Amino acid sequence: MLNTRIAAFIKAKLELKPIAKIIISMPNLDSDLAPSPIWPALMLALFGFSFSIGLFFYYKNNEESRAHDNLEQVMHVQNLRIQAKINQSKAVLHSYFALLSKSDQVSREEYARFSDVILLNHPEIFAVHWAPRVKHQDRPALEKHLKGLDLAPLGIADASPDAGSIDTATIRSEYFPIFYAEPIHKNKKAIGLDPLARPYNSQTIRNAARNGSLDTTQPFKIVQDPDGPLSVAIYQPIYHKWMKAQTPEQRWQALRGYIILMLRPGILLEQYKSEFIHKGIAVRLYDVSEEDPIRIYPKPVADKEDPYLGSHFNIQYSWQVPGRTWMLEFYSTADEEGMHGSYLSHLLLATMLLFTLVLAVFMFNATKQSARLKRANLNLIERQKELDELAYYDQLTHLPNRALLNEHLKRILSLEEREESFSAICVMDLDGFKEINDIYGHDMGDFVLQEVANRLLDKLRDSDVAARIGGDEFVFILTGLHLLEPIDEIISRIIEAISQPIHLTDYDASIYVSVSASVGIALSKSNIHQQTKPSLHSPHGPKHTTAGLNKAESDLLKRKTLIKNADMAMYQAKKQGTGKHVLFQSLN
Incomplete structure (x- = not known):
């Protein structure tokens, strides 16, 4: 579960996008169909008027709600006081x-x-x-x-x-x-x-x-x-x-x-009457122990209608006195307009409408100026997109190149400083690729490299990173690892997939070619003692030292050393034959 969360985090945080790829494509402003600057201003005006009306009713309803809340709080306090x-x-x-x-x-x-x-x-x-x-x-x-x-x-x-x-x-x-x-x-x-x-x-x-x-x-x-x-x-x-x-x-x-x-x-309620009037409330007290309630206060008067019988806001509180149940009922004495109305909401509406009108005029002028700026920047944006593609991605396989790989590795190592996990940096070189280039030409060689890239991506996990750093040499990083066993399993699947025959589709006859891969592995942390499997060979090399370096220089040296160590292990794998993978281990 932890491994899955780390992998998802790495994928979300480390995937670098060229700047031009996230820029929304612009319409052709030179076209005769480009919208007139009046339309954005009209749309803003319509939105502004609608928003102002909506805000007016929202504020008005909010005023009503606050008035009810305040009145309810007053009634609640008075109930506790009387009780x-x-x-x-x-x-x-x-x-x-x-x-x-x-x-x-x-x-x-x-x-x-x-x-x-x-x-x-x-x-x-x-x-x-x-x-x-x-x-x-x-x-x-x-x-x-x-x-x-x-x-x-x-x-x-x-x-x-x-x-x-x-x-x-x-x-x-x-x-x-x-x-x-x-x-x-x-x-x-x-x-x-x-x-x-x-x-x-x-x-x-x-x-x-x-x-x-x-x-x-x-x-x-x-x-x-x-x-x-x-x-x-x-x-x-x-x-x-x-x-x-x-x-x-x-x-x-x-x-x-x-x-x-x-x-x-x-008598008690009569003493509070003037205070109740000042607060805009009236009170009734009933004995509700029987089926027919008996009004205790105010004393009922024959043939006299209760002035608050149809009050728009009232709250009832039930009491228990020894052997009986009483109910205290509060009413609002304010009329509906007094509860809801306020000149502030109308002032807000007038201010918002005026502001919308001014903003719409400003938008009309700004839209015309913006259109001119967009036309000037359109060619620059397209050029920037092309430069980003060249700067960060391999043009043949569309995998990240060495520069983007370095950024991925930098962030992976930074994240691992806060997590109990490690990564495997793998350098892969193809066996038998030169012969295909010599026999069938560079176009077929390019096709083989594209197919190898696709097979590599297919076998990697979503959190892993793959790159082409030159010729038939690839690098892939297995992230979020906690044990060594998955490394052998994943790399074995990759080597097996790459070794499958590749159909060269540009020839009339069905021609299949095969390549194999040799993989060298370097671990991002040196305190991993459990081996992947007994058959893995571990070449030894010198440990790198960071004495006298600052943090940035030390991190750069570590990344270079990891790639170098994986490259050394890859050459050891080639010496053992085709389709082998070797784990690098530094001398202690």
Whole structure:
């Protein structure tokens, strides 16, 4: 896998192209069919106008998106802020729970002083009540105690469902009258009321006691302020410490009473109303625990349509309060034009159109001047292409020549300094080629060289490099190697392919000729110890030294030495007979 990636990298990075080969061919500007300079200007104008319109709508839509994102961020922050404030009611309940749990006897004065401190910064909490459990036989004594304090003139009382009236409580086996109510100045009317009698309180009260957890009622009106914002009651049960409270039935029997936190979220939201208006948003709060949502804020008004019912932008956030699910919904109060419109987008459109017009005029003049320059450079470009072909490529085989081979080898060796791989530099000379030239002439000799070049390329890998450096002498480089074994395999295939008969097509009779190849091999790194195969002979030669040379001179010497070593190995292969290949190894 690594070898494949290195080979692909070498092929992509090292393939040198003559400068003229990458220049786009020019039209014949001398032709009568050459386009008029007006057409590029018209095309630029058309493109400019189209681009300006597109940019206008893109910018306008982007403005809208940014406005929505900013508004959504504001709504998200406000949601977290309101939710955190509402959730503080749990901490308040825990504080009261700690107060009432530490002692069975907490005086009214102690409860009032505690409330003055705890409720100071919580305007959304309308009241915190203590409602003890009272048996029917204890009712007269409790009512007498309350009346002695000028509280609860009706004794234990029940409120009507709409909180419009209060009546003396009917006879029941037990009651949960409100005994303490703070702040007292706002909640004096609530003392003595038994919340158990109200239908939506009854189930919540029993669930909180049996489950041993907080539970919340649905929104309702309160007798202290029936026309004010809707309230919810959060019940915190307290049990007798000396009684077991592990099962629902045990908890109900051990129930001592309830801390009742009266929460009015509308008061909190009303405090933020001016800030919401400034930020361009409005808010609605719903209890969505039941199939039909109940709007908590703002309080619904009969026969009055919600002004934000059809708002073009709104976001909903779902909350979990103890035993209930609330939904806070934000609306945008800005109109559609206010959300989307901006003079900047129109200014941008006008600027772009003016710029396009100026650019089109400039393009018209520049095109005429460019046409003259192109005509002057056309002949120079064609000449440069011819020079590049002569400078970098062999004209007969179209393989890279010695100059281009040197550049390939330079980059291959530079890459190997960063990779754990090596290359095999191979010099190949044909055996029997001179006889073909003498017998059949130079034209047939050229044909044989072209066929040998094609066969060589066919057997090399895509990452390898081949070149002709003169006469019947070729050089090819096997790149990205990690082992020696592939060298013998590849070179054997090349020698076998070249040795196959070559058909000389220019003769009437079918004439086939054959050549063989002798190959000398030099490795780019000297620390490769594993031999290709036992039959390879390794001629020895002197090691090159780079003492006193700079980096460029040292690299040049190394390239020359590698070619020279491969050439020496090639002559050793020729001495062994035709079709042989020999690996060069320097003396240590």
